[in-house]
Amino acid sequence: MNRMATIILVLASSFITTFLVMPKLIKYLKSKGIVGIDVHKPDKPEIAEMGGIGIILGIIVGAIVSLIIDPKAAPKFIAYLATIILTAIIGFIDDLYTLKAKVKTALTILTFIPIVVMGLIFPRQIRLGRPVLPFIGRLRLTIAYWLLLPFAIAVPANAVNMMDTYNGVMSGSCVMISLSLLISSLILGRFYAALMSATLLGALIAYYWYNRYPARVFSGDVGSLSVGAAIGAISVIGGLEIVGVTALIPFIMNAFYSLSSLGGLLERHEIKERPVIVDENGVLRANLNSKAPSTLANLLLLKGPATELELVKSYLALSAVSSILGIVTAFLMGVRL
Amino acid sequence: MRVIERSCELIGIMILGWITMLLAFIAIDRIIVPITIPKPNYLFAVLEGLIKLIGAGIIALIWLLFWRSLVKYYKVKVLGKG
Numbered sequence: 001m002n003r004m005a006t007i008i009l010v011l012a013s014s015f016i017t018t019f020l021v022m023p024k025l026i027k028y029l030k031s032k033g034i035v036g037i038d039v040h041k042p043d044k045p046e047i048a049e050m051g052g053i054g055i056i057l058g059i060i061v062g063a064i065v066s067l068i069i070d071p072k073a074a075p076k077f078i079a080y081l082a083t084i085i086l087t088a089i090i091g092f093i094d095d096l097y098t099l100k101a102k103v104k105t106a107l108t109i110l111t112f113i114p115i116v117v118m119g120l121i122f123p124r125q126i127r128l129g130r131p132v133l134p135f136i137g138r139l140r141l142t143i144a145y146w147l148l149l150p151f152a153i154a155v156p157a158n159a160v161n162m163m164d165t166y167n168g169v170m171s172g173s174c175v176m177i178s179l180s181l182l183i184s185s186l187i188l189g190r191f192y193a194a195l196m197s198a199t200l201l202g203a204l205i206a207y208y209w210y211n212r213y214p215a216r217v218f219s220g221d222v223g224s225l226s227v228g229a230a231i232g233a234i235s236v237i238g239g240l241e242i243v244g245v246t247a248l249i250p251f252i253m254n255a256f257y258s259l260s261s262l263g264g265l266l267e268r269h270e271i272k273e274r275p276v277i278v279d280e281n282g283v284l285r286a287n288l289n290s291k292a293p294s295t296l297a298n299l300l301l302l303k304g305p306a307t308e309l310e311l312v313k314s315y316l317a318l319s320a321v322s323s324i325l326g327i328v329t330a331f332l333m334g335v336r337l
Numbered sequence: 338m339r340v341i342e343r344s345c346e347l348i349g350i351m352i353l354g355w356i357t358m359l360l361a362f363i364a365i366d367r368i369i370v371p372i373t374i375p376k377p378n379y380l381f382a383v384l385e386g387l388i389k390l391i392g393a394g395i396i397a398l399i400w401l402l403f404w405r406s407l408v409k410y411y412k413v414k415v416l417g418k419g
Binding site: 133134135136139140143144147242245246249250253256257260288294296299300302303304306310313314317318321322325329332337 | 340341362386390411
């Protein structure tokens with residue numbers, strides 16, 4: 001089958017799966033009382049939580065379709081799926097029992113193991129080490145690569161998780177990031193990375209329909225950690241590390257500013273001062289207390305109060321720019337100084 | 338307030354962060370990677386790797402601090418206006 005047709009088929013299969021699963025999943029989660037409060041709305045509605053399960057199902061179906069069409073991709077897709085499922089299990093446990101922030105982060109560090117194991121078993125299919133950088137080519141800093149590899153999944157997983165705070169921000173931003181990874185893969189001729197990106201993109205577009213403002217479902221940690229892990233896994237397996245880092249800049253900014261202002265990893269309930277104050281009309285204002293974490297929302301609201309929808313659009317504008325920068329980075333990977 | 342008006346400075350910081358990240362990679366490639374020390378045995382090869390790692394780490398740290406100071410400047414500028 002033609003490569004472009006394969007990518008479209010994989011994208012469509014993951015999209016259809018998530019789109020069809022979500023209504024039933026939302027109904028089921030609500031019936032079991034698995035709900036969260038939408039704290040940024042004046043009436044504080046109860047919204048179905050853990051909807052990220054629908055994203056994972058979409059990715060799995062997309063990956064199975066890819067493997068049926070091209071069984072040679074098995075090592076890459078097994079590593080990709082194992083990483084996502086392992087992260088999803090951590091998120092699932094966290095959603096039900098609330099792990100300590102440090103425990104959750106430590107567990108996500110372990111999720112790089114399937115990629116390394118598959119890389120060692122199938123070194124020709126999964127080539128780890130020596131990433132390609134813009135203007136430089138393959139970087140000869142192999143020790144640093146292996147030392148950083150454990151964080152290649154943990155950092156995006158936790159960074160995406162930390163930005164899953166407003167309706168449609170995580171899903172909308174990650175739609176653009178996965179599209180950026182897909183286009184970058186095509187530019188660089190990495191067909192299997194394009195297929196993996198298509199599984200994520202299809203599932204996320206469908207999920208965004210339900211998660212966009214006003215949200216009918218929240219992804220929960222099971223969803224946000226898994227989506228971040230999927231982005232990390234595509235970047236590492238597909239040799240798109242720098243594209244992934246670039247596209248994730250708003251997420252990294254958010255995590256870095258929050259952590260540096262808080263002075264360490266804390267769970268949401270452990271943070272005494274919220275970054276944003278919601279008034280009775282649902283208008284959001286930056287919390288100017290010095291103990292409030294400097295999240296992106298806090299920084300965006302410094303210029304003045306906004307509705308949640310206005311704030312979400314600002315977030316998406318940042319992600320759109322970073323996703324374009326990701327594609328520019330892919331182009332620059334072919335340029336040598 | 339329009340979306341672009343709210344986010345334009347942060348977009349600027351993000352683009353500046355990206356450009357300086359690429360410059361940091363070039364600095365690592367041109368300054369850190371060529372570092373070599375005489376290697377009479379395997380331990381010195383490990384030491385060379387460690388020196389390169391620390392050098393790359395210092396450049397990465399400078400980049401992170403630069404990024405942080407940009408945001409601090411942005412905060413002071415915006416709050417100063419308000």
